[in-house]
Amino acid sequence: MSGKHTRVVIVGGGQAGGRLAQLLARDTDAAVTLVSEEPHPPYERPPLSKGVLLGTRGFESCLIWTEDDPAWRAVDLRLGVAAERIDRAARRIRLADGSELAYDHLVLATGSRLRTLTVPGSGLANVHLLRSYDQALALAGNFASGKRLVVVGGGFIGLEIAASARHRGLKTTVVEASDRLLARVVPERIARLLAQRHEAEGVALRMSAMVERFISNGRGAVKAAELSTGETLPCDVAVVGVGVAANTELAAAVGLDVDVGIRVDSALRTSDPAISAIGDVATFFHPLYDRHVRVEAWQNAEDHARVVAARLRHEAAVADSVPYFWSDQYDLSLQIVGLPHLGSSVVERCRDDGAAIHFHLDPAGRIVGATGLGTAGSIGRDIRLTQVLIAQRAHPGRAVLQDPDGRLKSLLAGDLPVPPPPSAAASSRSLPGAI
Ligand SMILES: Cc1cc2nc3c(=O)[nH]c(=O)nc-3n(C[C@H](O)[C@H](O)[C@H](O)COP(=O)(O)OP(=O)(O)OC[C@H]3O[C@@H](n4cnc5c(N)ncnc54)[C@H](O)[C@@H]3O)c2cc1C
Numbered sequence: 001m002s003g004k005h006t007r008v009v010i011v012g013g014g015q016a017g018g019r020l021a022q023l024l025a026r027d028t029d030a031a032v033t034l035v036s037e038e039p040h041p042p043y044e045r046p047p048l049s050k051g052v053l054l055g056t057r058g059f060e061s062c063l064i065w066t067e068d069d070p071a072w073r074a075v076d077l078r079l080g081v082a083a084e085r086i087d088r089a090a091r092r093i094r095l096a097d098g099s100e101l102a103y104d105h106l107v108l109a110t111g112s113r114l115r116t117l118t119v120p121g122s123g124l125a126n127v128h129l130l131r132s133y134d135q136a137l138a139l140a141g142n143f144a145s146g147k148r149l150v151v152v153g154g155g156f157i158g159l160e161i162a163a164s165a166r167h168r169g170l171k172t173t174v175v176e177a178s179d180r181l182l183a184r185v186v187p188e189r190i191a192r193l194l195a196q197r198h199e200a201e202g203v204a205l206r207m208s209a210m211v212e213r214f215i216s217n218g219r220g221a222v223k224a225a226e227l228s229t230g231e232t233l234p235c236d237v238a239v240v241g242v243g244v245a246a247n248t249e250l251a252a253a254v255g256l257d258v259d260v261g262i263r264v265d266s267a268l269r270t271s272d273p274a275i276s277a278i279g280d281v282a283t284f285f286h287p288l289y290d291r292h293v294r295v296e297a298w299q300n301a302e303d304h305a306r307v308v309a310a311r312l313r314h315e316a317a318v319a320d321s322v323p324y325f326w327s328d329q330y331d332l333s334l335q336i337v338g339l340p341h342l343g344s345s346v347v348e349r350c351r352d353d354g355a356a357i358h359f360h361l362d363p364a365g366r367i368v369g370a371t372g373l374g375t376a377g378s379i380g381r382d383i384r385l386t387q388v389l390i391a392q393r394a395h396p397g398r399a400v401l402q403d404p405d406g407r408l409k410s411l412l413a414g415d416l417p418v419p420p421p422p423s424a425a426a427s428s429r430s431l432p433g434a435i
Pocket residue numbers: 011012013014015016017018035036037038044045046047048049081082083084109110111112130131132157247250278279280281295296297298299301324325326327328
């Protein structure tokens with residue numbers, strides 16, 4: 001696939017697309033075109049709900065390519081224009097501005113988009129969403145001490161926004177439909193610890209409650225949120241964080257296999273060998289778990305970019321790394337490795353300093369995931385060791401897992417080095433909050 005005349009078109013200039021373009025620009029002589037509907041060159045999203053809202057990170061520090069990166073010269077960047085239609089037979093894509101691009105290989109890196117609320121008043125000014133840098137900037141512009149903020153959704157993004165808002169002095173309430181935070185993604189005890197910390201920081205939590213209506217102040221802005229519980233929460237700003245859905249439309253329209261994402265094999269090839277899908281949008285076959293999975297995480301986008309870059313250099317590569325996700329709230333780091341939801345039992349390791357790691361085991365006792373909460377320093381090493389255990393398909397004894405002083409390294413097969421922090425290894429410049 002490499003060669004002067006190989007035309008690689010990447011649709012989507014987020015983490016996966018941006019990194020892939022950079023790798024191809026460095027390591028191949030392919031002609032790379034990157035199409036992004038956003039007006040900005042590729043940037044990282046994790047800082048948006050953290051440093052950008054806190055006012056400590058500007059756009060430059062979120063860029064995926066450093067100032068002197070060869071990608072700036074080598075990649076044909078088509079910004080602010082969406083890809084609208086693929087012609088598989090002719091191997092061309094049409095863009096929203098009417099232009100067309102021919103490809104030898106097409107990579108769909110279209111990511112996810114936010115789910116929106118359809119309740120009355122959702123379109124009022126000061127009812128925000130957070131996925132892009134521009135949206136983060138608009139929200140940050142409304143962050144002034146003493147303002148009242150309603151966060152709809154007690155998921156990762158909602159909770160990071162709440163933590164940043166408290167830091168900026170906003171009176172913050174989180175409204176969550178479930179009876180606990182992060183209901184589908186972390187164990188009950190971890191969610192409780194996190195809820196306690198948010199309350200200690202001054203966040204008001206409204207569980208088992210839904211926003212039924214945003215009330216206008218008569219001048220087009222929100223002044224209150226009406227809840228299903230009958231409560232009315234006065235507010236100056238609201239932000240909706242109720243999950244995301246994969247941008248699969250381009251693929252579905254031309255008959256590629258699509259489920260909750262674009263279905264690909266472990267080398268990230270779609271049902272058309274001339275088209276790959278990577279990052280949030282890809283439902284890929286994970287050899288370690290022997291099933292298709294879709295992972296919405298920074299590290300997954302990075303790993304996928306590397307796999308396709310290697311494949312386009314004719315190197316064998318499969319997406320088999322152990323999934324990793326982190327979230328920073330206050331000085332706490334929540335870190336998830338593997339696929340905890342595949343576990344049927346949990347072993348808890350709790351330390352005196354309040355740090356906790358829950359190990360998730362399948363019915364045969366194989367470790368399939370772990371969820372940790374603590375400072376990055378207190379849980380980072382054990383989380384990274386657990387990644388290796390998961391990769392080794394280990395069946396560790398419960399006693400060592402449970403013992404706060406138990407050495408996870410002693411459970412590893414072979415004397416393997418502890419891997420570097422996953423995110424820092426790939427992007428230490430951009431992610432100071434990561435382990
Ligand atoms: C606020 C926020 C905080 C986050 N924090 C963390 C964190 O702490 N830890 C973590 O692990 N993950 C975090 N994530 C998730 C992580 O950023 C994503 O998993 C990652 O960005 C996925 O990369 P991607 O390239 O697949 O998709 P995206 O980054 O979503 O990029 C897709 C791009 O494709 C563009 N696009 C879509 N359709 C088209 C089209 N038809 N034509 C042209 N362009 C198109 C989109 O506009 C977008 O720019 C966070 C995400 C957000 C939004």
